[in-house]
Amino acid sequence: MSKISPKVGFVSLGCPKALVDSERILTQLRVEGYEIVPSYGAADVVVVNTCGFIDAAVTESLDAIGEALAENGKVIVTGCLGKRAEVIREAHPDVLAITGPQDYASVMSAVHKQVPRKHDPHLDLVPAQGIKLTPKHYAYLKISEGCNHRCTFCIIPSMRGELVSRPIDDVLVEAEKLVKSGVRELLVISQDTSAYGVDVKYAAREWRGKSYRTRMTQLCEGLAELGAWVRLHYVYPYPHVDEVIPLMADGRILPYLDVPFQHASPRVLKLMKRPGAVDKVLARVAAWRRTCPDITIRSTFIVGFPGETQAEFEELLAFLDEAQLDRVGAFAYSPVDGAKANELPDPVDEEIKQERLERFMAKQAAISAGKLQRKIGKTLKALVDHVDGDGAIARTSADAPEIDGVLRIRDGHKLKPGQFVDVRVEAADEHDLIGRIAI
Ligand code: SF4
Numbered sequence: 001m002s003k004i005s006p007k008v009g010f011v012s013l014g015c016p017k018a019l020v021d022s023e024r025i026l027t028q029l030r031v032e033g034y035e036i037v038p039s040y041g042a043a044d045v046v047v048v049n050t051c052g053f054i055d056a057a058v059t060e061s062l063d064a065i066g067e068a069l070a071e072n073g074k075v076i077v078t079g080c081l082g083k084r085a086e087v088i089r090e091a092h093p094d095v096l097a098i099t100g101p102q103d104y105a106s107v108m109s110a111v112h113k114q115v116p117r118k119h120d121p122h123l124d125l126v127p128a129q130g131i132k133l134t135p136k137h138y139a140y141l142k143i144s145e146g147c148n149h150r151c152t153f154c155i156i157p158s159m160r161g162e163l164v165s166r167p168i169d170d171v172l173v174e175a176e177k178l179v180k181s182g183v184r185e186l187l188v189i190s191q192d193t194s195a196y197g198v199d200v201k202y203a204a205r206e207w208r209g210k211s212y213r214t215r216m217t218q219l220c221e222g223l224a225e226l227g228a229w230v231r232l233h234y235v236y237p238y239p240h241v242d243e244v245i246p247l248m249a250d251g252r253i254l255p256y257l258d259v260p261f262q263h264a265s266p267r268v269l270k271l272m273k274r275p276g277a278v279d280k281v282l283a284r285v286a287a288w289r290r291t292c293p294d295i296t297i298r299s300t301f302i303v304g305f306p307g308e309t310q311a312e313f314e315e316l317l318a319f320l321d322e323a324q325l326d327r328v329g330a331f332a333y334s335p336v337d338g339a340k341a342n343e344l345p346d347p348v349d350e351e352i353k354q355e356r357l358e359r360f361m362a363k364q365a366a367i368s369a370g371k372l373q374r375k376i377g378k379t380l381k382a383l384v385d386h387v388d389g390d391g392a393i394a395r396t397s398a399d400a401p402e403i404d405g406v407l408r409i410r411d412g413h414k415l416k417p418g419q420f421v422d423v424r425v426e427a428a429d430e431h432d433l434i435g436r437i438a439i
Pocket residue numbers: 147148149150151154155156157191192236
């Protein structure tokens with residue numbers, strides 16, 4: 001890149017979905033000839049991609065904006081918190097521009113205004129897949145924006161609007177580029193992956209000479225053609241989720257389903273405005289396992305939701321015993337500014353919430369430990385993430401990056417990140433496996 005290229009610093013906060021936005025903006029900046037620099041001092045302007053989902057994220061975002069202002073002075077804010085410009089202006093009146101999530105064009109025009117670009121067709125080349133902030137061998141694939149649900153603890157629909165699905169051919173072309181650029185694992189994300197295409201009435205589009213409907217099952221069929229690992233996240237438990245399980249059983253996409261159940265008591269689920277037929281959920285989990293015995297089911301739960309009684313919490317623990325989920329994340333309920341749930345009566349005491357969270361996590365840790373013990377002696381395919389003096393850190397089909405466990409490979413020193421390897425499992429703890437390369 002030319003020494004006289006304008007330079008942009010970039011700070012990315014928030015969830016994997018925000019990360020995808022950052023990647024798009026970074027790609028565009030590079031396409032237009034901007035240089036991305038890693039320090040405030042070297043930058044002509046700094047873009048901060050914020051998160052505004054929970055109060056802690058708002059504080060983190062405001063702090064990051066403050067730091068960028070102090071260190072550089074020229075700051076453009078984008079992302080979820082950008083929807084609440086007044087909060088940003090009040091704390092930091094000197095920011096140059098504020099734009100909301102997915103508003104790439106406004107971010108770019110704010111950058112153009114501050115540091116006009118010098119176009120050089122010979123230098124403005126970017127890799128076809130864009131610039132990744134994640135390791136090169138896996139990538140997030142965002143299939144839609146917004147959400148049509150109104151879960152009472154969540155403010156995403158009011159910040160991001162109703163569901164807008166990307167056309168399926170767009171998504172498949174992007175995935176194809178990523179795989180061509182060396183991506184070995186595609187992580188499908190959205191606010192509600194199983195709702196994909198509802199807004200466009202599952203419109204049919206063409207990819208590689210074949211017609212695909214804008215629908216989760218067909219998306220999985222298309223992605224399966226690419227030969228990479230395909231992992232589904234944020235799958236709301238609609239009945240048609242059952243359709244993708246045979247694809248998992250056939251090894252076409254990873255046997256992994258991230259389904260946020262959130263609770264198991266029908267009354268609490270109703271207060272949350274989530275689907276509440278727990279018996280049906282258990283029957284479906286059992287059916288998924290019959291079709292695909294190797295499936296990993298991941299879920300998230302909220303404990304201490306307003307009004308949750310001790311008996312309802314015990315119902316949740318009983319559900320865990322029954323469902324034997326493989327991977328589970330849990331949060332003690334914390335009010336989000338603007339969420340409907342804040343108006344519910346009978347909030348749970350902080351101390352009780354924490355106590356319930358600990359009991360919940362202890363139960364799940366025991367379930368998880370038992371499940372991992374049963375993997376000892378097996379040979380599993382793994383994707384290497386990282387290599388150091390102690391060997392390699394890899395993941396199996398059961399482990400999504402960042403949120404699940406890992407497989408440590410004792411003799412993996414010579415492996416390379418992004419490499420697939422068969423590993424014989426020798427030991428396990430509550431979350432992770434340890435093994436050696438299978439001969
Ligand atoms: S489905 Fe997810 S994004 Fe949509 S309202 Fe519920 S929690 Fe929020």
